[in-house]
Amino acid sequence: MEFDDKVPIYYQIKTAIYDQIISGQLAPGDKLPAIRQLAVSMTVNVNTVQRALSEMITEGVIISRRGRGNFVTDNAQVVEQLKQQLITSYLKQLYDRLHRLNISDEQMIAELTVYIERQGDSNGNDIED
Template sequence: MNFNDKVPIYYQIKQYIYSEIISEKLTAGQKLPAIRQLAVTLTVNVNTIQRALSELISEGVLVTQRGKGNFVTTDIQLLVALKKRVVTAQFSELYDKLITLKISPPEMVQYLQDYIDQRKEA
């Protein structure tokens, strides 16, 4: 994983796990690798992984089963809300950038539709 120096690593790990869940690489009820394994895989400190996982647990995205590890929640409503929150954040960032380019919302919709059509053809 390539980390951005301007964003805390634990936050980037949270975003990575969100992405893995939304893209269904991690599914509801699936066990996450052990903390030490995640640290080795992502080449970060164990404490950094622990901080990211602690926040995910407090959000309810992950649940801990004592002696067994951390699992993706089986609360489908929470996972749907997570997806909506992440997608909305992406759109918000894009919207703000496009507004600074003086692109109106109707133009944004047209550009997006054109882009989607172009990607379908490719």
């Protein structure tokens, strides 16, 4: 995994695992790989993985079962909440940046609509290719 060294590594590990949960790569109830295995696959320190995991456990997204390992919660509500949080934070970033450029709310919506339509076109073409 490539890291941005300006951002705390534990935070990037957390984000990467949350992304996998929201995108469905990790399903509710799935068992996470062992800590050392996660560390090796991400090329990070075991302690840093441990820190990311304990935060995810505190946030209720990962459930630790003693002697059995760490699992993705099977509480759909928690995952849905996480998804909403992430969507809101990405939208906030986008909104703040465009707002700083003095782009009006109406124009933002219009631009986003056009952009999504174009994306849809190119995605469609990709499938046909």
